[in-house]
Amino acid sequence: MKDIQLILEATLEDHPDRAVRLNNLSSHLNSRYERTGNLQDLEAAITVRATPEIHPERATFRYKRTGNLQDLEAAINHAEAAVEATKEDHNDRAVRRYKRAGNLQDLEGAINHAEAVVEETPEDHPARAPRLNNLSNHLRSRYAAINHAETAVKTTPEDHPDRAARLSNLSSNLSSRYERAGNLQDLEVAISHAETAVKATPEDHPYREIYLSNLGNHLSSRYERTGNLQDLEAAIDYTERAVKATPKDSLAHAARLLNNLSNCLSSRYVRTGDLQDVQAAINYVKTAVKTTPEDDPDRAARLSNLSSHLARKYRRVGNLEDVEAAIITNKDLSRASSLLHDAIHLIPPATSRSLEREDQQLILEKLTGFASLAAAVLLEAGRAPLEALRLQELARNITNGQLLHYRSDISDLMDQYPTLAKDFDSLRQELDSPFPFPEPSNMPKSKRLQIQTAIHQKIKLLKISMKYSSGFDKNLVSKISCLQNLRNIYLLNVTSLRSDAIVLTEEHVTSIALPHLSRASMFKYFSQSAVADVNEVKRELLEWLWKGAVEPVLRELGFYPKKVDPLPRIWWIGVGLMAKAPIHAAAKYKRAALQYSRSRQQQNQMSSALIVTMPTTPGTCPLSGVTKEAGEIKHSLLGLSIVEILERPIAERVLQELPGYSIAHFACHGVSLINPADSHLLLLKESISHNGLRTEEVDKLRVKDITALKLPAARLAYLSACSTANTASLELVDEVTHIVSSFHIA
Numbered sequence: 001m002k003d004i005q006l007i008l009e010a011t012l013e014d015h016p017d018r019a020v021r022l023n024n025l026s027s028h029l030n031s032r033y034e035r036t037g038n039l040q041d042l043e044a045a046i047t048v049r050a051t052p053e054i055h056p057e058r059a060t061f062r063y064k065r066t067g068n069l070q071d072l073e074a075a076i077n078h079a080e081a082a083v084e085a086t087k088e089d090h091n092d093r094a095v096r097r098y099k100r101a102g103n104l105q106d107l108e109g110a111i112n113h114a115e116a117v118v119e120e121t122p123e124d125h126p127a128r129a130p131r132l133n134n135l136s137n138h139l140r141s142r143y144a145a146i147n148h149a150e151t152a153v154k155t156t157p158e159d160h161p162d163r164a165a166r167l168s169n170l171s172s173n174l175s176s177r178y179e180r181a182g183n184l185q186d187l188e189v190a191i192s193h194a195e196t197a198v199k200a201t202p203e204d205h206p207y208r209e210i211y212l213s214n215l216g217n218h219l220s221s222r223y224e225r226t227g228n229l230q231d232l233e234a235a236i237d238y239t240e241r242a243v244k245a246t247p248k249d250s251l252a253h254a255a256r257l258l259n260n261l262s263n264c265l266s267s268r269y270v271r272t273g274d275l276q277d278v279q280a281a282i283n284y285v286k287t288a289v290k291t292t293p294e295d296d297p298d299r300a301a302r303l304s305n306l307s308s309h310l311a312r313k314y315r316r317v318g319n320l321e322d323v324e325a326a327i328i329t330n331k332d333l334s335r336a337s338s339l340l341h342d343a344i345h346l347i348p349p350a351t352s353r354s355l356e357r358e359d360q361q362l363i364l365e366k367l368t369g370f371a372s373l374a375a376a377v378l379l380e381a382g383r384a385p386l387e388a389l390r391l392q393e394l395a396r397n398i399t400n401g402q403l404l405h406y407r408s409d410i411s412d413l414m415d416q417y418p419t420l421a422k423d424f425d426s427l428r429q430e431l432d433s434p435f436p437f438p439e440p441s442n443m444p445k446s447k448r449l450q451i452q453t454a455i456h457q458k459i460k461l462l463k464i465s466m467k468y469s470s471g472f473d474k475n476l477v478s479k480i481s482c483l484q485n486l487r488n489i490y491l492l493n494v495t496s497l498r499s500d501a502i503v504l505t506e507e508h509v510t511s512i513a514l515p516h517l518s519r520a521s522m523f524k525y526f527s528q529s530a531v532a533d534v535n536e537v538k539r540e541l542l543e544w545l546w547k548g549a550v551e552p553v554l555r556e557l558g559f560y561p562k563k564v565d566p567l568p569r570i571w572w573i574g575v576g577l578m579a580k581a582p583i584h585a586a587a588k589y590k591r592a593a594l595q596y597s598r599s600r601q602q603q604n605q606m607s608s609a610l611i612v613t614m615p616t617t618p619g620t621c622p623l624s625g626v627t628k629e630a631g632e633i634k635h636s637l638l639g640l641s642i643v644e645i646l647e648r649p650i651a652e653r654v655l656q657e658l659p660g661y662s663i664a665h666f667a668c669h670g671v672s673l674i675n676p677a678d679s680h681l682l683l684l685k686e687s688i689s690h691n692g693l694r695t696e697e698v699d700k701l702r703v704k705d706i707t708a709l710k711l712p713a714a715r716l717a718y719l720s721a722c723s724t725a726n727t728a729s730l731e732l733v734d735e736v737t738h739i740v741s742s743f744h745i746a
Helices: 002-009 018-036 039-047 056-066 069-083 092-101 104-119 128-142 146-154 163-181 184-199 208-226 229-245 251-272 275-290 299-317 320-330 333-350 357-365 370-380 385-394 398-405 411-416 418-432 445-470 479-484 519-526 535-557 576-580 626-636 651-660 703-707 730-735 739-745
Strands: 489-494 499-504 509-513 571-574 607-613 641-647 663-667 680-684 688-690 693-695 698-702 716-720
Touching (some): 146 163, 163 184, 163 208, 163 357, 184 208, 208 229, 251 275, 275 299, 333 370, 357 730, 370 385, 370 489, 370 499, 385 509, 398 730, 398 739, 509 535, 519 576, 576 730, 626 641, 626 663, 651 680, 651 698, 716 739
Parallel strands (some): 607 641, 663 716
Antiparallel strands (some): 489 499, 499 509
């Protein structure tokens, strides 16, 4: 460095090599910044460049440290200009702008450029590994990065200075896949790679705090899954070390770390009850909020965290100042109502059918409880219950609602506007197909996404044309109007702000406050850690439901404590985790909430029934009674229905047979998964012969396979199997996606 400075001092201002030497000095200053983290070196590297423009890489580094959006914008502008002369672009700047501003075009452009660069780089080229690593970073936002990241790590020597960065990047990709698919093995491997990255990084390395932070995040995720307190303790330790290692001028990164640390400490408070933890959580997140710009998309979440921590402390200590601070922090009801209204109307377009089902679910997981919160805030603000209900319904059951909408009847449109109707039907059939593309395994995901998006955009244009041609906008031929025809519907909505039953009758939509239906109790009974098999807990749950929900509603209706004969039909709908509540069984002193049921009148036409049984399934316990069950059903339907029994069938045959029957009865094992679209009934695969012996393997009749069917003749599906109405993912309970709902859709 000193030699270069001496040479530069001896170089005349008009010397032809002065620009080259200035740039060399700038590069060396930047390299020293990367190793030491000294911001003065970075500022000097920017200053001494021979050209007046800020080098995009230097500007990007400075954005990382200071959070100044102008640096990032400048970096992108200069990098885009450089693309005119070279195909290799520093796409990470566009990705950062995507993360800050949310413009998907930035992300897609970065991925396209990075893919082109990798394709043009020879297999043995030393730059291939870092370019694969860059592509992996960009693809992580679209969850297609792991193969590239693994290749980048494998081709990087053990002693390479960038190996730790690539290991940390791979760990983040695996953690992202865990969040999406729920496979604990991904998280275990992510933790292992993150630990290796931390061990390989010197104490004074400027990126050490990033690797420490990643490891802390992964351990926190494993704690949430397993409940192992040692993981949470380790997560707190690593995150605290990351905070200490973060430069004081790196405000944006420090705010993220402090927010993460506050959440970990709050989780430990919930587990141990140590009041010092919740107070520390409040202090850390307050600092995070102070250093977060007003226009930062993470600011709202940090304010929400602060409000939650203050509320927790209030419930423990009873200090009114804490609850008042929580309200001041997060309870401008008028503004909150307006923001929630706008935000919820953005959910359907953000989860459009142009996305794959798993991508839709990933977005919706981040919005868990949004529907319940919106309804509660509007009611608390004194808005009409009908308005609260409309907003709530927009944010619930989105994926299934889209499937049903694309299959809606268009016979009236066909009569009046046959050309529009045919175009619309052709496009929706193409989009609704489970495999809409030829040779899907050979087609890049980006290409399939482009095709799906194009189809979806065409459908949007056709719908606009239909609307203005004939008034055929049936998207909301109102779910609420349909519900009102059923009479006496009660939607149970539980939040930390308030709990209510929203009531729909033929005459009006009202609400009943339910102050004894607490969110804390709801989580106690319905979270994944709840002990559901203990009879005492079940009795406690049923009494809680009676006192908190059913009794207040029946009193409001005038049906309790006096006897009413006959009792009216009441429909209960649980929102969020309340969808898991056995409301029909709510009771106290042996008095049931709902004491009767009505049966449909028997239909005269001859029906057809398909009975599927699995008396034995590879790898699971036998179901010895299902053969007898099928025989008794067939006997009881003699003269009423044509019956076919498929014993131990392959899943593909069942999918082919189902459209021909009006009744389906399954007696087999069912499995509910974190990704509800993959929940399934266990059947068989086509057996394969090896050396004269035929082996059997389990196959899955998945939710996504069933919803892809069209079952116009279907009247009844009876599922004699476990977990068919269960949603294992607490983040997707509002989507009501499980095996039962898949038959409703079909």
